[in-house]
Amino acid sequence: MRMRAPFLFALALLAACGPTTPAPPPVPPTPAPAPAPAAPAVDPVNDGGAEQLPEEALPPATPAPATPPAAPTAASFDHLGPSDLIPGSGPGYTDRTVWSPTMCFPLEDAAFANSQVWNKGGSKGPAGTWQCDQPNYSLPWRDNFCESRSNSNALCPGGSGHQGQDIRAKTCKKNTYWTVAAEAGTITNIGSYSVTLTGAAPPHLQYRYLHLQMDDLAVTEGSVVQAGARIGKVSNTFGSTPTTIHLHFEIRAGVAGVTSTGQPINSLAFLPPYLSLVKAYDRKLAGTPCS
């Protein structure tokens, strides 16, 4: 209203100047909003959701640890701190150890670490959403080690939980994006939907890559690989029922420790991979070659 008054005043002045005052230029109409683009074409997949049988009950929820999750490391891409899981998705495991400090990031292209169960399109994600929804392919990263699962994990409160980290590839297209060797080693086992790489150097960490496109692997059992060598493409293989398109990535090692009851124990353990992945991704973004 305040802006219109001077305009009208000016018009009035102009009208007084003569009988043939030129009209002001017409205000162009506001363009109609552009329609939203169609969703990107992807292979239709079943949102298999949790990496366990649907009829299996999850273990009782355990309370989150009292220690608040660590703040994100400085000078890095957008990511939440370790053990900062989606609220209600599991207890997490507060650990700031970088178990594989020189690890090569296990995907060749850009990637997004976040829960494939609790985010959009997951079996416990918001209703009516889709695994290919954009937020799943956006920063920040989020840890999901020790997310609630019925699989064993001695580091998780209660002794069970997610054994690795879910990582989505650059886009929601399966059988396209390569996973690569986290360090130099040997492919020591290939399962129905898993590949195990054993590191050549002590402590001989085992890296497991699950849900790859198993009929088009770049390796066979016994392959000796360098860090960064191609292994297989991110897919959704999971036995007879496909899961979402993602890499389930594990770091395992033999450990000598103590149980919660004070008993000495030597056992194969699932180590939290999140900070190792963050550091590896930092190096990748900085252009540091895998070696």
Place this chain on the structure above:
Amino acid sequence: MRRLAACATAATLTALSASAQTQTQAQTTAPPQQTAPPPASATAVQRPQLQNLQRVAPPRVAPVRGIDWKAVQAFQRTNDARQSPASRILNALKPEAVDATSIPILLPEIAALRDNVRIYSFGEYYSISFELPQARVSLTGNGRPIAFAAKSRLTAAPEGDTGLTLQRTVDGRVASWTRFGVLYTAEVTCDFPAAPACRDDGFLRDLVQRHQGVVLGRAARKAAGFE
């Protein structure tokens, strides 16, 4: 002249007001419906300095407490893999890989073993793979596990003298136990969870019990001081 000046001023004012009005209309009009955002950029918020990335200490490997070679010798007197049913799997392994392994190789007796058994030696660590009906088996021996800080407790219940633990994985099950100071594992992965080898702990417990043959390769005999 004054009338001409006034008209010029009026024309200028009109043009300016019309322009302002156009801008005002654009601001008060609802923004166009948001389209799907472009793919998120994964570029760093701030390029990290390489020297900062390198300030990370690797995990501490447990000190070598020493393999109990006397216990190995005693066990081998009655359980030499070369003279036991475990010889079937031993004979299928590449001799050079056996000789390169510096820890005792513990082997199971398995009747339904196919001939294609593979061993990968990393000196103080080895991995053996073979197939059974509906399952794949992976056996490892590890003479240098990672030392876990005492404050980082593991929620597990080791069983018996060997501290046996059994864990369920995404695609199978894995057992861990200790003998002669070496950490051994046996893992089975299946095509589907209900497969007989994976649906419960029974198959794996039986497989662990069958580990009754031990062999020392050349590197192990040297490490033990036997030659």
